[in-house]
Amino acid sequence: MNPRLTLVVISSCIALCLGCSSRLRANTEIEGKRFETKGSPDAFHCQTLCTFIKRCEAFTFRSREFKCDMKESAKLDKFKSVPGSISGETMRNCPYQKPCFTQTYRGLAFTDKPYKSVRLGSENDCQTVCKRDPFCSFYTFYTSKRRCDLKFWKLVPTVERGRMEGLISGYSSKLRLEIGRGYQCGSLQYHDYLMEGKWWNYEYNGFAFNVEHCQTLCNLNPFCRIYAYHIEYKLCRLKVVQDKDKKMIHKKGYISGPRATSCRISFNWLDQTVDGYFYSRREEPTPSPSVKECKTLCDNNPRCNFYTYATEKYKPNAKECFLYYDRELPSPTVVADNSAVSGLP
Known part of the structure; x- marks a missing residue:
């Protein structure tokens, strides 16, 4: 990736999307304590990740590895020369607007596991399908295979x-x-039973106000097939399991059920x-x-x-x-x- 070209694209996108100027320095690394590294396709995306994390004061985008280093205790006037890196600071003090990620990236593949793959005629068709799918957060289109991979990022934190x-x-x-149509989602629930199955990513298992909240997290996750909610601890667990492997075990205090589809997802728990x-x-x-x-x-x-x-x-x-x-x-x-x-x- 050419750092100079990247800077031109990024600067125009920042001005268009966020209406706020920001200094980006090519071939430099800003001093500061790195507390987290995330994947990122370009420096603008990296800067936006930093902006929406309170702890992040500055960032360095490593264009050769497509990595975004987020830093705290940053010395904004201290830089060192690192070819291929782009550094800058958070835009949290800029007027707020929703982040926009409409840019496409040629020659880059997002390798996260797809929840759906379809054969399509062009990259524009792939982008359109992703835009219309409420679960699609990003996509990759392989031109030689005409394959469109749709990727998921959790919709509700x-x-x-x-x-x-x-x-x-x-x-x-x-x-x-506003996801789904028709009647409000409901499902068959098993009280004092736990459906066996491989736990999905631990990041998606945690607090939920009630069983409805837990079911919503499952319904919003295209990988989830089964949810299990512990009433006393308010713990929600999402599982991936094949039907042929599904088993029921008695587990007091749990409510389990399958993912509901083709229905209107409830968000009443937001008032709890x-x-x-x-x-x-x-x-x-x-x-x-x-x-x-x-x-x-x-x-x-x-x-x-x-x-x-x-x-x-x-x-x-x-x-x-x-x-x-x-x-x-x-x-x-x-x-x-x-x-x-x-x-x-």
């Missing part, structure tokens, strides 16, 4: 919950999605709250008179996904609202492949 008296947490109503806090990066507290007002602050903030409200049981005269800003944007695994065209619709 998941969190882990910590227990602490006096704290109340919930989700933003902005996460409500839970005692405790979420393990996520959060902003400094804002005074707030009530949980309802705290949720409203989160709903009205375009970057907020979750909130935690501190009552007077947490500490005297607390009444504080914590907003969680991190978003989990698509981060594909990228390799060079001359026969491929990839994109994020």
Whole structure:
């Protein structure tokens, strides 16, 4: 990848999408503590990943490896020469707009496991199919095979919950999605039973307000076939299992069921709250008179996904609202492949 060409494309895309200028330095690495590395097709995408993670102050995109190094405690005026790297800082202080990833990447393949592969006539057809599929987050079209691979990135973020008296947490109503048609999703549920099967990625197993929330996470995941919800611990587990291998075992406290399809997915659980806090990066507290007002602050903030409200049981005269800003944007695994065209619709 040519760093100079990349800078021209990135600068114009930033101005168009986010309306905010940002300095990007070619062939340099910014000093700072690297706390996470993600896959990324270009420096603009890398910068956007950094912008939506509160901890990230600056980034370095390694164009030869298609890796995005996110850094904290960054020294924004300290750089060293590293050919093939592009560095910059977060755009979190810019006016907020939704991130746009409409660029296609010729000669790059996203190698994440596809949930669906179809034969199509062109890359434009592949992009169109991805745009129309609510589960498609990015795609790769192989020109020689005429194969379109659709890839998934979770649509609703998941969190882990910590227990602490006096704290109340919930989700933003902005996460409500219009997916599916017709009747509201329901499914056959097995109480006090656990369906066996290989656990899917641990990242997709964690807290859920109730069994409806857990089922929604499964319905929104094209790889999920079975969900299991532990009532007492509010733990949701998603499984992939073939029908021929499916077995039922008695497990008190669990509710299990299959993924529901061809129905309207429910997001009523977004109105629920839970005692405790979420393990996520959060902003400094804002005074707030009530949980309802705290949720409203989160709903009205375009970057907020979750909130935690501190009552007077947490500490005297607390009444504080914590907003969680991190978003989990698509981060594909990228390799060079001359026969491929990839994109994020």
